[in-house]
Amino acid sequence: MNQTVEPKILKGFRDSLPETETVRKQIIRKLEDTFTRFGFDPVDTPVLEYASVLLGKGSGETDKQIYRFRDNGDRDVAMRFDLTVPFARFTAAHRNEIPMPFRRYHIAKVWRGENTQKGRYREFVQCDFDIVGSDSVLNDLDILLLMRESFRVMGIEKITFHLSHRGIFNTFLEKEGIGNLSGDILRTVDKLGKIGEDEVGRLLTELTDAEKAEKVLSYIKTEETNEKTLEKLIRLCGGETEETKRLAFLLRKLDGAEDGARFILNPSITRGLDYYTGIVYETFLDDLPGIGSVCSGGRYDNLTSIYARERLPGVGSSIGLDRLMAALEELNMIPKRKTGTAALICFQDTGYLDSYLALTRDFRKAGIACELYPEAKKLPKQFSFAESKGIPFAVICGEEEFRNGTVTVKNLNRRKNYTGLSFGEAVNLIQQDEK
């Protein structure tokens, strides 16, 4: 039997080793705590949906990227492409069980069959949070505050939130008599950061004419301050509207940044997805903007239009966890933690097996994540095993300790011994360093 199958995996799909997955789980835990503090509840939906439920919800481009096939019962099925469309179906299906306004978060994998690049995979995790069933600007504000808080708890402060307003932009386009070209113009304008003003101007001139292109270019330019940018938008729209007042309110409330995170009114942000109608935003790391937005979203008029009659407005955002982690890795910001295990119980003397087992049990009972080395090998051997796994502490007990009822703990990073400890002191020592 020397015929083996090559252990290969598909393009754009990845394994996650403990050193990566431990960090990922830690980040997810922090995010879940944060979402919960903001009053959001978790939900889940199936990976597979009827293709008819998922198709035709984004642009034509997104349909091509959806994984779709016939299942064993010959049903036309598809894997979820994002978490928003399944959420729309979910909300329509459970409308009577959900009190409005509804705050939910959903952290799960999604699949897109597109070409890969750094920070672009075919299977990746999104962290979505939305508030539906209310038009209130306070929800827009809370989503933005939650975005800032989420990055703060992840320890990322050099970050910029670019925001803009789809509705105001459309008002402007209508006023200029080019509202019918909204979709094309939005997509073109969206490229400003990448291809520059001249090239965008050229493309806009192709779409309209030189004069209109000039006007649009002027509209999408970010001025020195948010106030000035806002003033310009109001002027180009022909005066204040409900929407500009709304945007002004948000910018006022978001002012007074307590850390490095900044909110910038950037009218060139438009988002490719069609369903946004109000405020939209994208988030870039100051040190690695090239990897793309790590958190995007906006306000939409009607989440469930395809599935139900009732109009259901909402606002939400999505953190791209895998892209974020790829960026953090590139920036050397991934914490070194390779395991959740805090202590290795060294095994030296087979005669004391029961004592080792009892010690292991007691540490676990006290909340210390630990494992007992399964063989009575030499200590250096056990130390280097712990080190290679990233376990910070070794518990060293032999005849002397068991006779005195004491515990010896070694901090493996500092190579420092703590002898003659009581069990409680040992637990404290290990827990202290946990933080």
Added chain:
RNA sequence: GUGGGAGUAGUUCAAUGGCAGAGCGUCAGAUUGUGGUUCUGAUUGUUGCGGGUUCGAGCCCCGUCUCCCACCCCA
């Protein structure tokens, strides 16, 4: 999906069409209750995969897979 670049030991990288190599790492010992130095010895390969040309292919040609880059789109 379209176009460009890359793929050699666990890893970083060598090898004019002519015996696949080095550093680092890993393992064992010097060292049977304490691993960062040193020394000794050992280990590591379907050159991504499959074909072709050739006396002979890691190297040239074709196909394919994966990664990286650009477009597209987006997290």
